[in-house]
Amino acid sequence: MRFFAVVAALVSAVAADTFTVIVGGNSTITYNPTSINATNGDVIQFQFVSKNHTVTQSTFAAPCTAMAGGVDSGFQDVATNASTFPVWSFTLTNTSAPLWFFCAQTGHCANDGMVFAVNPTAAKSFEAFQTAALATGTGTNSTTTNSTASATSSGASTSSTADSTVATASAAVASQSASGAVATANGASTLASDTIVGLVTVFGVGVGLWL
Numbered sequence: 333m334r335f336f337a338v339v340a341a342l343v344s345a346v347a348a349d350t351f352t353v354i355v356g357g358n359s360t361i362t363y364n365p366t367s368i369n370a371t372n373g374d375v376i377q378f379q380f381v382s383k384n385h386t387v388t389q390s391t392f393a394a395p396c397t398a399m400a401g402g403v404d405s406g407f408q409d410v411a412t413n414a415s416t417f418p419v420w421s422f423t424l425t426n427t428s429a430p431l432w433f434f435c436a437q438t439g440h441c442a443n444d445g446m447v448f449a450v451n452p453t454a455a456k457s458f459e460a461f462q463t464a465a466l467a468t469g470t471g472t473n474s475t476t477t478n479s480t481a482s483a484t485s486s487g488a489s490t491s492s493t494a495d496s497t498v499a500t501a502s503a504a505v506a507s508q509s510a511s512g513a514v515a516t517a518n519g520a521s522t523l524a525s526d527t528i529v530g531l532v533t534v535f536g537v538g539v540g541l542w543l
């Protein structure tokens with residue numbers, strides 16, 4: 333009885349995933365990936381690698397407006413010569429409906445479609461959310477201003493090295509909560525794979541002790 337209870341607890345701990353989302357990768361005005369499928373208990377960790385972005389919760393109906401009581405990373409500015417990068421994360425607590433996010437930097441949501449979704453559906457898709465976001469803007473951004481050809485050629489530069497040098501963000505967002513998402517204290521300096529390895533190790537030790 334006790335054995336099964338302990339194993340069940342450990343298995344459920346192992347099952348929680350950490351997703352990593354790169355914010356501003358290659359100096360673009362994007363989240364990468366733009367959406368994820370996740371379950372309660374999963375952690376979504378945002379790594380800010382360029383410019384000055386936010387991750388701010390909104391509603392599907394008002395994509396570029398902060399939701400009352402939603403989670404918000406606040407502005408995370410990254411100097412062009414930075415060698416460490418802010419990280420902010422939250423834990424999913426209610427995935428019975430999709431969750432929606434945007435960047436609150438001027439124009440990034442409305443003009444560049446910088447939005448993010450957790451568990452979008454066919455009826456409320458990421459594409460529909462982004463289209464709604466862009467509909468609130470001027471219809472002009474760096475892609476529409478420049479020719480399509482030149483716009484696609486300037487992207488590849490830095491940021492792939494960012495994964496190995498993650499710093500902590502400000503503590504200002506440590507105690508927020510919202511429907512569906514709870515922001516955690518910052519300082520997650522381990523990446524997803526490390527976390528999973530750690531939990532698997534705990535599981536192994538637990539089984540070893542009990543057997």
Ligand SMILES: *[C@@H]1O[C@H](CO)[C@@H](O)[C@H](O)[C@H]1NC(C)=O
Nearest residue numbers: 354357358364487488489491
């Ligand atoms: C940066 O650009 C490279 C090359 O195009 C691409 O493979 C990579 O996924 C991009 N990274 C992000 C975070 O967008």
Ligand SMILES: *[C@@H]1O[C@H](CO)[C@@H](O)[C@H](O)[C@H]1NC(C)=O
Nearest residue numbers: 365366367368369451452453
């Ligand atoms: C999420 O799941 C849906 C099916 O429910 C699938 O179509 C979609 O590709 C998945 N998205 C991601 C980012 O894995």
Ligand SMILES: *[C@@H]1O[C@H](CO)[C@@H](O)[C@H](O)[C@H]1NC(C)=O
Nearest residue numbers: 384385407408409436437438
């Ligand atoms: C980041 O952007 C916000 C909003 O535009 C601005 O208030 C803030 O000063 C910026 N931070 C830095 C360090 O430039």
Ligand SMILES: *[C@@H]1O[C@H](CO)[C@@H](O)[C@H](O)[C@H]1NC(C)=O
Nearest residue numbers: 410411412413414415416417
């Ligand atoms: C980054 O550049 C700024 C201005 O050029 C300089 O003041 C700052 O010390 C540099 N920071 C690092 C970490 O090199």
Ligand SMILES: *[C@@H]1O[C@H](CO)[C@@H](O)[C@H](O)[C@H]1NC(C)=O
Nearest residue numbers: 425426427428429430511512
């Ligand atoms: C979870 O989210 C759904 C949809 O937003 C909401 O109806 C429900 O009340 C929430 N449940 C809890 C326990 O907050």
Ligand SMILES: *[C@@H]1O[C@H](CO)[C@@H](O)[C@H](O)[C@H]1NC(C)=O
Nearest residue numbers: 443444445466471473475476
């Ligand atoms: C720029 O605006 C166009 C037209 O509104 C839109 O299709 C595109 O997704 C926007 N963002 C980027 C990064 O091109």
Ligand SMILES: *[C@@H]1O[C@H](CO)[C@@H](O)[C@H](O)[C@H]1NC(C)=O
Nearest residue numbers: 474475477478482483484486
């Ligand atoms: C668009 O052109 C401006 C000015 O020429 C340049 O700074 C910017 O990087 C270009 N944007 C893209 C996406 O190519």
Ligand SMILES: [Cu+2]
Nearest residue numbers: 385435437440
């Ligand atoms: Cu932004």
